[in-house]
Amino acid sequence: MSNSGSYNNPVLFPGNEYSRMLSEKYHYKEWMISRFLNYIPDAEDLLKYVDTKSNLHTYIRANTLKIDPNSLKVRLLEKGFKLKNTIVDEVFEVINHGSDQFTKKVTSGVSTGVSSSSSMDSLIRNPSARISSNQIKEEQSNSKERKLPSLGSTFEYLKGYYYIQDLSSGVAVSEMDIHPSDDFHVLDMAAAPGGKTTHIAQKLNNLGKIVACESNPNRLPSLVFNLSRMGVKNTLVLKIKSEDIMQLGFRFDRVLLDAPCTCEGIILKDESRKRSRTIRDLNICSNRQKRMILAGFEALKPGGIMIYSTCSFAPEENEMIIQFLIDKFKNAQIEPLNYGSSGLTTFNDIIFSSNMNQTRRFYPHLHDTNGFFIAKIRKSTEPDGV
Amino acid sequence: MDFSLRKLERVQNLMEFRKPNRAEKTILKKSFSKWGIFEYYDETNLFIKISETIPNDKKVYICSASFNSLDSLLEYDLVSLGLKIGVMRKKKFILGLNFAELVLEKKKNEEFSFPHVVITEKAVNLVCFGRDIMGNSIIHCSEGIASNQILMIINKNHELVGIGRARYDSELLLQPNLVTVDTVENIGTYYLQEENFGLE
Numbered sequence: 001m002s003n004s005g006s007y008n009n010p011v012l013f014p015g016n017e018y019s020r021m022l023s024e025k026y027h028y029k030e031w032m033i034s035r036f037l038n039y040i041p042d043a044e045d046l047l048k049y050v051d052t053k054s055n056l057h058t059y060i061r062a063n064t065l066k067i068d069p070n071s072l073k074v075r076l077l078e079k080g081f082k083l084k085n086t087i088v089d090e091v092f093e094v095i096n097h098g099s100d101q102f103t104k105k106v107t108s109g110v111s112t113g114v115s116s117s118s119s120m121d122s123l124i125r126n127p128s129a130r131i132s133s134n135q136i137k138e139e140q141s142n143s144k145e146r147k148l149p150s151l152g153s154t155f156e157y158l159k160g161y162y163y164i165q166d167l168s169s170g171v172a173v174s175e176m177d178i179h180p181s182d183d184f185h186v187l188d189m190a191a192a193p194g195g196k197t198t199h200i201a202q203k204l205n206n207l208g209k210i211v212a213c214e215s216n217p218n219r220l221p222s223l224v225f226n227l228s229r230m231g232v233k234n235t236l237v238l239k240i241k242s243e244d245i246m247q248l249g250f251r252f253d254r255v256l257l258d259a260p261c262t263c264e265g266i267i268l269k270d271e272s273r274k275r276s277r278t279i280r281d282l283n284i285c286s287n288r289q290k291r292m293i294l295a296g297f298e299a300l301k302p303g304g305i306m307i308y309s310t311c312s313f314a315p316e317e318n319e320m321i322i323q324f325l326i327d328k329f330k331n332a333q334i335e336p337l338n339y340g341s342s343g344l345t346t347f348n349d350i351i352f353s354s355n356m357n358q359t360r361r362f363y364p365h366l367h368d369t370n371g372f373f374i375a376k377i378r379k380s381t382e383p384d385g386v
Numbered sequence: 387m388d389f390s391l392r393k394l395e396r397v398q399n400l401m402e403f404r405k406p407n408r409a410e411k412t413i414l415k416k417s418f419s420k421w422g423i424f425e426y427y428d429e430t431n432l433f434i435k436i437s438e439t440i441p442n443d444k445k446v447y448i449c450s451a452s453f454n455s456l457d458s459l460l461e462y463d464l465v466s467l468g469l470k471i472g473v474m475r476k477k478k479f480i481l482g483l484n485f486a487e488l489v490l491e492k493k494k495n496e497e498f499s500f501p502h503v504v505i506t507e508k509a510v511n512l513v514c515f516g517r518d519i520m521g522n523s524i525i526h527c528s529e530g531i532a533s534n535q536i537l538m539i540i541n542k543n544h545e546l547v548g549i550g551r552a553r554y555d556s557e558l559l560l561q562p563n564l565v566t567v568d569t570v571e572n573i574g575t576y577y578l579q580e581e582n583f584g585l586e
Contacts, residue, residue: 158514158573159545182452209452211459224466228484234450237465248459 010282010316011348013038026051028274032264039344040313040363049365050268057368058097060151060162061170061195062090064202065231067161075156080148087339088170090202093368097151160229165195168340168362168372169258172309173199175337175376176254184208187252189242189259189296192219194226196258201232210235211250213242243291251301259289261310261317265371268364286316293325297332302381305335309374313361315347318373322359323352325377334358335376341366343375403433403447403467405455410434410474414446417472417479421500423492430488433467434474444474448488483571486538486546494544501537503527503550503559503567510541513548514574521561531556539567548572 013034015023022037023030026047036043049055060083062069069090073083076094083092151157151164173196178184184204191197191212200210212227212235214220220239227235240247242257262285267273293308300306310317322343326332336358343359345352362372406414418427431451437443449468453460460467471485489500505513509523519539531537531552539548550567552559559566 155510155514155541155573182450206450207452208450214465220465227466228469231469231484231487233448233468234452236449236453236459236467238459239463239465248462250459 010279010286010314011035012279013348022047026274029277031279032274032277036313039315039347041341042365046363046365053268055364056268057167058094058151059086059091059165059167059170060094061088061165061199062092062162063160063198063230064090065206066159067156072156072161075161076154079154081151086167086170088167088174091165091167091170093167094151097148158229160231163195163198163226163230165199166370166372168311168367168369168374169195169309170199171339171362172196172258172307172372172374173203173256175374176200176203176256176307177305178203178254180205180207182207184254185250185252186210186254186256187245187296187299188212189245189255189257189292190214191223191237192216193222194230196256197223197235198226198230198232200254200256201227201230201234204234206231206233208234211248211252212237213240213245215239215241243288243295245295245299248299250299251304252299253301253304255296255300255304255306256309257292257296257306258309259285259292259317259321261285261289261312262314263311264313265311265362265364265373267371269370282314282316285312286314286321289317289321290324293321294328297325297329297377297379300379302331302379304379306377306379307374308377309372311370311372313363313371313373315344315350318361318375319344319347319352319356319359320350322356322375322377323350326353329379331380333378333380335378337374337376340372340374343373402464403435403460406432406434406446409477410444413474413477413479417481417485421481421485421489423489426488426492431468432471435467437473440475442475445470446472446474446479448484481536481549483546483549483573486549489538490540490544490546498528498544501528501531501535501552502540503537504540504542504544505547507541510547513539513569513572516569516572516575518565518569519550519567521559521564521566524560524566527556527559529556531559536570537567539569539572546573 012031015030015034019030019033019037022044023033040046062072073092076083081094082096084095086093156162178200185208186200188197188200188210192214197210197212212223214223223237262277262282263273296306308322334355337360340360340362342357343361345356359375362369364371414432415427418424431449431453433447433449435445437445447468448471469484470482471488472482473480503524504526505519505523506525509519513519525542533552533554535552537550537552538546539550541547548569549571550569553566553568
């Protein structure tokens with residue numbers, strides 16, 4: 001049972017000595033730390049992890065529309081890149097793309113002391129990633145011999161053979177259960193810069209139809225560019241607010257809502273978010289996400305699947321949005337997902353539906369990905385109910 | 387053609403995205419034929435969009451078979467549809483890199499009969515960032531290329547690197563220490579341009 005009346009506003013927690021200390025040490029706003037302590041497992045480990053730039057993991061996704069993943073792997077290995085397989089077949093981790101790889105591996109070896117929260121997590125965090133000091137020395141000498149090109153300037157990148165994208169984003173699309181066929185229609189509600197859109201296109205093998213919505217004109221060129229680079233033929237780009245998608249009078253087999261959010265999960269990539277976000281931003285994002293998820297769910301065909309994701313840890317942008325949807329629609333059902341830690345079932349005094357634990361959370365310090373949230377919702381064939 | 391049909395065609399020609407009309411089809415079929423892929427014309431799904439910035443330019447797009455001219459989605463404010471393969475200007479089709487990719491894809495198991503040069507790996511890296519091609523960088527060129535002719539620049543794995551214009555006939559393209567092919571478009575600057583001006 002949910003306490004549906006209480007999740008309209010972001011929740012603030014009183015600070016204490018510990019939160020003040022962490023706030024000063026890691027340069028976050030204190031209200032963020034107080035909140036993190038209430039919904040992130042081993043929150044201090046996360047702060048420590050995020051504070052070390054070398055913990056940033058880089059992943060690429062092979063574009064199967066243009067190249068076989070193994071052929072890509074061979075080509076990049078020949079160029080001196082070291083790739084590691086991941087839980088998503090076409091996604092590889094690039095373990096030696098930058099200059100600071102060695103300190104990165106050393107620190108990640110230390111930080112692997114953090115225990116994973118479930119058996120699924122152990123699938124993601126590969127213990128073999130820990131490397132010995134001899135290996136580090138070997139890598140150092142190899143690196144001196146050979147300077148690697150940047151991942152965004154290789155011939156293979158320009159050819160659209162791969163896309164640089166986090167593993168968690170790859171998981172979101174791979175959970176969409178896409179079947180390539182001419183009459184399979186997918187809606188991407190916030191498409192730019194096109195990472196997930198191009199992934200969907202390759203899952204569809206350029207068949208069917210993808211409607212990619214983006215309302216921000218400044219973000220449209222990057223979307224069009226990436227669709228072109230990756231050779232995507234089945235996508236129509238619309239400049240439209242995705243909340244207005246029902247105007248199209250079109251229903252979709254799959255809907256992806258990678259909602260605009262406060263981006264708490266990518267602080268490792270963008271440190272300014274430690275201090276630039278306010279509680280008001282959280283409120284604005286949360287309200288918009290509610291409008292978007294309703295529109296997306298309505299645009300779904302009966303029996304269709306919606307994937308809702310954000311790169312935020314905040315329950316107001318994640319579980320509360322899903323709870324809001326399932327409270328509104330009786331035919332919205334949460335479906336289980338394969339990877340990540342379980343979603344929250346309680347937050348402050350709010351109790352979410354019991355199957356909210358089937359939603360998934362990704363934490364940088366536990367999963368070596370961005371902070372991410374994924375929920376899979378099926379629209380059952382029963383009539384809509386409000 | 388009676389008045390109402392002509393009017394209908396004129397209205398259709400102004401639509402955002404539409405199927406090619408008869409005259410445009412003829413131009414496109416000629417280009418497909420010129421590059422040796424005429425037999426694939428009927429299986430490609432092409433759309434035309436009038437350029438907003440350059441009068442009389444028509445952008446040509448290729449998309450999956452699931453889109454047709456009656457698609458209700460085409461009535462909305464579309465930014466793009468499928469892949470842009472080139473531009474039609476003054477009754478001519480000017481191929482873009484995506485058209486060249488299409489030709490290479492269709493011809494991948496055959497000996498290339500279209501105008502092309504194969505360049506060295508070192509030259510590939512330079513061409514990707516806009517440099518023209520010296521004769522010493524050309525490993526092989528197809529026969530029958532005339533000066534000023536458009537050709538495809540490919541690497542030794544038969545992957546497209548760019549589109550060029552020959553400065554000389556085939557026999558003289560391999561002359562050392564001389565630029566013999568001008569790079570018209572390449573995968574590097576092309577994408578940079580698309581990124582900056584993707585919406586034109």
